[in-house]
Amino acid sequence: MVMPPLSRFAPFPLMGDDGVCCGAALGGRLGDSAAPVARARGSLGFTLIELLVAISVMALIAVLSWRGLDGMVRAQETTRQRADEMLVLQAALGQWGTDLDALMSLPHTTPLDWDGQVLRMTRRSSAVPDEGALVVAWTRRNASGADGNGEWLRWQSAPVRTRDEWQQAWDQAAQWARTPGDAERRLEVTLLPLESWQLFYYRGGAWSNPLSSTGTTTGTPTSGSAAIPDGVRLQITLPPGQALAGQLTRDWVNPVLGGGRS
Numbered sequence: 001m002v003m004p005p006l007s008r009f010a011p012f013p014l015m016g017d018d019g020v021c022c023g024a025a026l027g028g029r030l031g032d033s034a035a036p037v038a039r040a041r042g043s044l045g046f047t048l049i050e051l052l053v054a055i056s057v058m059a060l061i062a063v064l065s066w067r068g069l070d071g072m073v074r075a076q077e078t079t080r081q082r083a084d085e086m087l088v089l090q091a092a093l094g095q096w097g098t099d100l101d102a103l104m105s106l107p108h109t110t111p112l113d114w115d116g117q118v119l120r121m122t123r124r125s126s127a128v129p130d131e132g133a134l135v136v137a138w139t140r141r142n143a144s145g146a147d148g149n150g151e152w153l154r155w156q157s158a159p160v161r162t163r164d165e166w167q168q169a170w171d172q173a174a175q176w177a178r179t180p181g182d183a184e185r186r187l188e189v190t191l192l193p194l195e196s197w198q199l200f201y202y203r204g205g206a207w208s209n210p211l212s213s214t215g216t217t218t219g220t221p222t223s224g225s226a227a228i229p230d231g232v233r234l235q236i237t238l239p240p241g242q243a244l245a246g247q248l249t250r251d252w253v254n255p256v257l258g259g260g261r262s
Helices: 022-043 048-101 161-177
Strands: 112-114 120-123 133-144 149-158 188-194 197-205 206-208 231-238 246-253
Touching: 048 120, 048 133, 048 149, 048 188, 048 246, 120 161, 133 161, 149 161, 188 231, 206 246
Parallel strands: none
Antiparallel strands: 112 120, 120 133, 133 149, 149 188, 197 206, 197 231, 231 246
16 A cells, blocks of 8 residues: 655654554543542532531530630639638638737726627737727627628727726727717728627636626626636637538637637
8 A cells, every 4th residue: 555645734643652643642641630630629629518517516616615614714713712711711710819819907997798799808909019908899790681691890999098998998899789880880890701609618617608607797897817718619600602601619728728829
């Protein structure tokens, strides 16, 4: 078979080593590579259902995380509140012991008196230099709220140097516990919530009610240390919802008997 002569303008088919036309081979290769590219481009997107599921999962995680953070904040606030309540209770009981430790017997005065509502005492001043004796009173007053709880309060007079000044402060402390006025309220400090409280004196080797104890001189000026008992027991009932609730007992021993400071 005789092949026609090739013209210089005629297209020259490219042949490969295996005799296959290069155009056909290239066409086949391009066709084979186009399919994976199309499939790759299709796999880069998300369907609407996948997006909705992802958004729902992220929203659920956000809600759970917020609840966890809120719980942590509430727990920290509760812990801080309980710690503050414990500090207030410790400070109040510490002041109670300090007042009893500083009891002093002056001629024609009463160092300690409990009438069932208010505890009045005559104590030394801690100021330096000494400014004179102090009249201190402790009582419980009903709160104005509807929970029925009361408040434990402490009152302290200005320093007294004479018998008349002491008597005036002593009477003012009694008035403050019952019908306080503006002048008396300016000298009081509210300590903590309190349901009830009770005192007992240790005399003659036994605890007894101060109002029925032998040798009690309620409201009568005395000399010497006969009016100071060997010990004082304080029983307070704390309302629920505090760092400590229920009955709490604290005993004080007269330092003269070797009890040391409270």
